Structures are given as structure tokens and as C-alpha cells.
Amino acid sequence: MGEKKLVNLTVDDGVAIIIIDNPPLNVLNKEVVACLNSCLEEIEKDKTIVSVVVTGTGERAFMAGADIKEFLELNAPGEAAELSNNNHWVFSRLADLPQPTIAALNGLAYGGGCELTLCCDLRVAEEDVKIALPEINLGLFPGGGGTQRLSRLIGSSRAKEMMFFGEPLGAQEALKLGLVNKVVSKGEALNKSVELAKKLTTKAGKALQAIKQAVDQGTEQSIANGLTLEIKLFDNVFQTEDVKEGVNAFLEKRGANFKHR
């Protein structure tokens, strides 16, 4: 009997679903990081994938953060940096996927769990979900990208407040801050996220990827350089068959049938 996989990947009709399965709270340990990495490798190779959903099993946690038990093994200088680096490597691999990604928060997202959701483009949270960066309570602070991605998403002061106090945000508060995009009822995060991911498969895939690239790369530069990038991507997308199909469909008053490639 093969070893239980701690992260499972399914791909169906252009939608990839990554499910973290490390009960009871889906903590991020070395095995989960390694499994997540291989799922991302498969997704990078599969050109049929238009959108990606990430979620956890169970109804308590999307992910309760890094496995604190593993911290006991980190003694010599540099070992914590190696752990942080490994997490960054996988998290950035998720963040750098060209396709739109959606985190389906089936439960709490604490620490590395919150940081993992920040590597997705959208976040759908169930109404009772709590989101926190509580590392300060361990005498630590977020080492999986939270200081950088959260501050860019909700603003420096709100991000510092979350990290200084380590207190959880409820789903509605997170929605108000723009930390989550949609709040759904208990048990509905995955369904709603897959529904959104499927909706994206009816759009032009190259245009979706150009939006993500223009925003993610453009906002890291001056607005002048960002606009130059937008022009370049606009021209690239304009060469695709999908634009011809989109324009003809509009003029012929019919639905467009985009090819996603």
C-alpha cells in the first residue's frame, strides 16, 4: 500500500485542484512542502490547465501554519533560514503560476497557512473562517512571505497590526480589508472556488495570464514601466486567435468560443 499522499492533485476540464490532506489541521511540514512542490511541477507541465484551486481537507483548517514540532529540530544558525527558504521556494512557485489561482478557505488559515493563501490570486473564505499571522506568539514573525505579500495586499499598517498582535481576523473583517474576495457559507468554499475556476475556463486563457502578469510584474515597477509592460502584453494577446474570435462573436451577436491556449 503506497504511502498516504499529504497533498493530492486532480485536473478536470481545465481546472486543477490541490488538496492538502494532513489531518487534523493540515500543518505544513517537510513532507507537505515536498508533495506541494511535486503537484506544482505537474501543473507547470500540464498546458490544459486554465485555473487552479488550492484547499485543505476537513472543516477545521485550511492550514494551521508550519509544523511547530519541526521547529525543535532547528538549532544551528542557518537551519531556520533553510526552512524559510524551502517554504519560500514552494510558495513562490505557486505565486508564479501563470494561471489564475484561487484559495478555498475550508477552515482557519494561520501563519504559513495564511501565507499560502497570499500566494493565490483570489481567496474564498467560509463564514466561520479565522485568518491570522500569530507567529509573534512564538517569539517569531512570519517567515513565509507574509511581511511582503500581506502588506502589498492590505496595506502596511493593517499588515503590521495583524503581525504585531497576532490576532485572528474573521471572514467578514478579512473581506472588508480585501484579504478575501468572497465569503460563503460553511462547507461551500471549495464548491464556490471550483465554480469560479470553471467560469475562468470559458475566458481566453492567454488574456487571463496577461492580466496576472501585468498586475503582478507591473506593480513591482514604476507606473511608467508597468504601462510599457501592459502595452507589450496587450500587443501579444492581440495576436491570438481568441481576439479574432471574441470580436467576430460580438459583431455576429453570439457567444465567443475561446481556445484558452
Ligand SMILES: C/C=C/C(=O)SCCNC(=O)CCNC(=O)[C@H](O)C(C)(C)COP(=O)(O)OP(=O)(O)OC[C@H]1O[C@@H](n2cnc3c(N)ncnc32)[C@H](O)[C@@H]1OP(=O)(O)O
Ligand atoms: C513560515 C511559517 C511559520 C508558521 O506558520 S509558525 C506557526 C503558525 N501557526 C500557529 O501558531 C497556530 C498554532 N495553533 C493554534 O493556535 C491552535 O492549534 C489552532 C487555533 C490552530 C487550533 O486550536 P484548537 O482547535 O484548540 O486545536 P489545538 O488543540 O490547539 O490543536 C490540535 C492539535 O494540533 C496541534 N497543532 C496545532 N497547530 C499546530 C502547528 N502549527 N504545528 C504543529 N502542531 C499544531 C496541537 O498541538 C494539537 O496537538 P495535540 O492534539 O497532540 O495536543
